[in-house]
Amino acid sequence: MLxxxxxxxxxxxxxxxxxxxxxxxxxxxxxxxxxxLIGITFEALFAFLRAVLMLPARLLGHNPAA
Known part of the structure; x- marks a missing residue:
């Protein structure tokens, strides 16, 4: 009953x-x-900045997977 x-x-x-x-x-x-939407925008912005900053290293042959 309880x-x-x-x-x-x-x-x-x-x-x-x-x-x-x-x-x-x-x-x-x-x-x-x-x-x-702001979070998605900032995530895309940071991915873009990372790609731009890493571009010289990638052009010189750095492989991030290795």
């Missing part, structure tokens, strides 16, 4: 949180999109 009461308490407390998460998650996702 387990059943605990399940009922869990149900009462958790379904509003689940509904709230379902309603708020799309808003959080939309707010995080600009930060994702």
């Amino acid at each position: 387990k059943f009461l605990l399940w009922l308490i869990l149900f009462v407390f958790c379904w509003p949180l689940a509904l709230l998460a379902l309603l708020i998650w799309p808003l959080v996702w939309l707010l995080s999109l600009p930060f994702r």
Whole structure:
């Protein structure tokens, strides 16, 4: 009987949180999109800078895999 009461308490407390998460998650996702785009942009920028800085070494025959 105690387990059943605990399940009922869990149900009462958790379904509003689940509904709230379902309603708020799309808003959080939309707010995080600009930060994702900024992260992708900076990752591409750093890859480009690394390629430019390593170009002389690659032209002189340095093999990064070796």
